Every structure is written in structure tokens, then in C-alpha cells.
Amino acid sequence: MNKTELYRALLQGDKNTQRVLFRPILMHFAARFNNTTYGKFASDYKTLVESNIKAMEYFDTDMVSLISDPYRETSAFGARIEYLAEGVPRCLDQIVKTIEDVKRLPVPDVAKCERTLDRIKGAYYYQELLKGTVPVSGWIEGPLAEACDLAGVNEMLINLMIDMDFSNFLMDKCMITAKAFAKAQIEAGCEIMGIGDAICSQIDKETYDLLVKERHIELISFIHHCGASVKLHICGNTSHLLESLGELNADVIDLDWHVDLDHAREILGNNVILGGNINPVIIQDKTEDEIYELSRDLVERHKNEKYILAAGCEITVLTPPENILAMRKASLL
Numbered sequence: 001m002n003k004t005e006l007y008r009a010l011l012q013g014d015k016n017t018q019r020v021l022f023r024p025i026l027m028h029f030a031a032r033f034n035n036t037t038y039g040k041f042a043s044d045y046k047t048l049v050e051s052n053i054k055a056m057e058y059f060d061t062d063m064v065s066l067i068s069d070p071y072r073e074t075s076a077f078g079a080r081i082e083y084l085a086e087g088v089p090r091c092l093d094q095i096v097k098t099i100e101d102v103k104r105l106p107v108p109d110v111a112k113c114e115r116t117l118d119r120i121k122g123a124y125y126y127q128e129l130l131k132g133t134v135p136v137s138g139w140i141e142g143p144l145a146e147a148c149d150l151a152g153v154n155e156m157l158i159n160l161m162i163d164m165d166f167s168n169f170l171m172d173k174c175m176i177t178a179k180a181f182a183k184a185q186i187e188a189g190c191e192i193m194g195i196g197d198a199i200c201s202q203i204d205k206e207t208y209d210l211l212v213k214e215r216h217i218e219l220i221s222f223i224h225h226c227g228a229s230v231k232l233h234i235c236g237n238t239s240h241l242l243e244s245l246g247e248l249n250a251d252v253i254d255l256d257w258h259v260d261l262d263h264a265r266e267i268l269g270n271n272v273i274l275g276g277n278i279n280p281v282i283i284q285d286k287t288e289d290e291i292y293e294l295s296r297d298l299v300e301r302h303k304n305e306k307y308i309l310a311a312g313c314e315i316t317v318l319t320p321p322e323n324i325l326a327m328r329k330a331s332l333l
Contacts, residue, residue, distance in 0.1 A: 002133040003062050004191060010273060010306060011229060011251060020299050021062040021308045022331040023275065024324060025233075027069075028086075028317040030055045038317075039083040042068040045122035053129060059324050062308075064130070065137040066122045066185065067194060073141050073177050074149040075115040076108035086317075096151040099163075102170045105150075110181045119181075123188030135192055137231060138185030142197025143215045146174040153199065160207055167211060175215055179222050186228045192252070193223045194231045201236030201256075209244055216248050224249070231275070235313050242267040256312035257282075261302065275308040283311050283327070284319045291323045295330030303333070 001009065010021060026033075031041035034051035041048050052064045069089045075081045079093040096102055110116035119139070126136045141149065147170045148156045159167050182193050197216070200208055220230045229251035237258035238245065245253055246268045253272055255264055257279035264274060278294055286294070298309060309331045315324065 004133055004135045006062060007135040007191070010308075013271075013306065020303050020331045020333075022059075022328050023061055023063040023308050023310050024059075024327070025065065025067065025311065025314045026052060026055050026061075027067060027314055028088075029315045029319060032317055033058070033321070037085045038087060039085045039089070042089050043083050043118070045118045045125055049122050049125045049129065053126075056134065059321075060328050063135050063137055063192070064126060065139065065194065066119050066126075066190070067137070067139040067196070068119075070141055070145065070149055070196065072115045072119055072139075073108070073110075073146055073174070073181060076110060076113035076177065076181075077105055077150060079150070081115065091149065094150075094152050094155075096147075096170060097155075099166045099169060102166065102173060105173050107173070107176055108180075110177065110184050116181055116184075120184050120188050123185050123190050127189035132189070136190050137192040137194045138182065138188075138190035138228075139194040139196060140178045140181050140185075141174070142195045142200070142212075142232075143171040143174045143178065143219070144203075144212050145197045145199050146178065147171050148199050150174070157199075157203070160203065160211060164211070171211070171215060175219065178219055182219075182223050182228075183226050186223070186226045190228055192231050193228045194233055195219065195223075195250075196233050198233070198235035200234045200241065201238050205240050205244060208241055213244050213247065216250075220248055220250055233313075239263070246272075252308065254310070254312075258312070261298070265302075265305065270305065273306040273308055274302070275310045277310070277312045278327075280311045280313055280316050280319070283323050284316045286323070288320070288322045288326045292326040292330050295327045296333060299330050299333050 028038045030051040031038045034054050071081050071091050079095050082090040223230050231252035232250040233254040255276035257277050
């Protein structure tokens with residue numbers, strides 16, 4: 001079975017896939033591993049794709065991704081982006097401050113805006129090089145994350161409490177672009193669509209249920225209708241949201257290191273794939289043997305479930321390559 005077939009088998013609950021799939025999130029690490037900069041990785045689809053493929057081949061990972069930074073859609077909405085050689089791209093503009101600003105927001109054409117088009121081209125380039133043998137994960141920002149990118153994190157979180165009209169209107173605009181961007185990446189060859197909505201870990205369950213959950217359900221249903229599976233990534237402690245996340249019908253839910261995997265499985269059930277959840281700082285700082293033992297423990301506990309071995313979030317740029325190889329070794333048990 002090639003890696004795409006292994007992933008599809010896991011989705012279907014096939015226990016005879018021979019190994020636990022291994023899928024670390026690689027961005028800055030992949031760029032440096034390919035002797036290039038994060039700025040180049042985030043601004044040029046060929047660099048992103050070639051860096052990820054080089055890392056995939058060396059570490060034998062089971063998936064590749066188009067994730068780079070949170071500002072693809074933000075740029076399409078009109079914000080200026082500054083690329084840093086060795087840092088995450090920086091958004092220079094807070095383009096939404098009032099509800100009038102929301103009304104004036106354009107509906108971007110993701111096939112024409114530079115940064116969204118670059119990611120779409122990346123999906124095509126993956127398929128050109130990999131011929132469908134490795135599952136490609138596209139990436140979009142979730143509605144609350146993108147609203148925060150446009151309005152500012154502090155400002156948006158305050159508006160969630162004091163101005164529901166503003167919050168709903170802005171997130172509805174973000175949903176239009178999220179759907180269009182997801183559909184374009186799926187049509188370009190993405191098997192999986194990642195949704196990043198990290199800020200959700202910072203709001204209470206009542207606010208999530210009232211303002212975000214139904215949008216996640218709608219977005220996930222739309223992606224399924226377009227023919228891809230969905231991986232939801234919310235960094236941080238989502239323990240308080242687990243019951244709500246169980247209602248979304250996501251295919252894969254990433255869990256950060258704060259969340260107990262056994263508890264999450266009890267709440268979320270057996271049909272969803274859980275990914276995670278070693279602390280990335282531990283993967284960076286511990287020895288190869290220690291990482292192997294941590295990974296082996298996770299694999300032994302969860303190998304008969306729908307499970308993907310991964311860090312809780314992105315592998316740090318300073319992580320020793322041998323520690324990632326130790327994780328892969330453990331996944332083969």
C-alpha cells in the first residue's frame with residue numbers, strides 16, 4: 001500500500017495497515033532541512049513543496065502539507081504581508097476595526113490573489129511530483145482565527161463578548177473565503193483539508209458553542225461535499241471543548257500536549273482519528289532515546305485505535321533530526 005492508501009485505510013477503520021501513521025507538522029524545520037529560509041518557504045510554493053518532500057523522504061512521514069503561516073487569506077482580503085528570513089511572515093495591517101470595515105471587505109478571488117494562488121499551485125505541484133501516492137493536506141484558517149487575523153486577537157475576543165453583530169458578520173465573511181479556498185485546493189489535488197482555528201482554545205465552551213461550533217460543522221460538511229477529509233487543528237488546551245468537537249464530524253482532530261489522549265478518546269469516541277500529542281519542546285530538548293520511549297508508549301497504547309503519531313503542534317526548527325527519526329522508529333512497532 002502506498003501512503004495515500006494507508007491513510008484511506010485508517011479513515012475506514014482498517015486495523016491491518018501494519019503500522020501507526022506518522023505525521024509531524026513541519027514548516028520552519030522543513031525549510032532549514034532543505035537549506036532554505038522560512039521566508040522563502042512561505043512565499044514560494046516550489047520551495048515549500050520541495051522542502052516538505054525532502055523531509056518526507058528522509059523521515060518517512062506519511063503525509064505532506066501546504067501549511068506555512070496564517071496570513072494567506074488575510075493577504076487576499078487586502079492586508080500587506082512582510083516576509084522574514086527566519087520567522088513567521090508578519091501582517092502589517094489591521095484592516096478591520098468597525099462593522100463598516102467588515103461591510104467593505106471584498107470577497108477575494110482565491111485563484112487570483114497572490115498568496116492564496118501560491119498555495120493552490122503548491123497542491124498541483126505536489127501531485128505533479130508525488131502522483132497521488134502521498135496524501136496532501138491543504139490548509140485554511142478557521143472562521144474565528146481569520147477574524148482575529150483581520151481585526152486583531154484582543155479586539156476580536158472583546159467583540160465576541162460585547163458585539164455579536166460585528167462578530168457574526170465578520171466570521172460569515174471569513175467563511176465565504178474559507179470555503180472557496182478549501183474547494184480550490186481540493187480541486188488541485190488535496191486529499192485532506194486542514195482547518196486551523198487555534199484561538200478557539202482560548203474561549204470558553206459556551207462562547208464556542210454559540211458563535212463558532214455551527215460554523216465549523218458547516219465548513220466541515222462543505223469540505224466533505226467537495227470530496228476531501230478534514231483535519232481540525234486547535235493548538236493549546238481543548239479539554240473543555242471536547243464534547244463540542246465530537247459533534248463536528250471531523251475526520252482527524254489534532255490534540256496538543258495539554259490534552260489527555262485517553263480522556264479525549266472517551267469523549268470523542270472511536271470513529272475519529274486522533275493525532276498527537278507530544279510537547280514539541282520536549283521533542284526538541286530531550287534525547288533521542290527519551291523521545292523514542294515517549295513515542296513508543298503512545299504507539300503501544302493507541303496502535304489499535306484510529307491514531308496518528310505526531311507532536312501536539314509544529315516541530316520546532318531547532319529539533320535534532322535524530323529525534324524525529326526516533327518517533328518514526330517507534331511508529332513502526
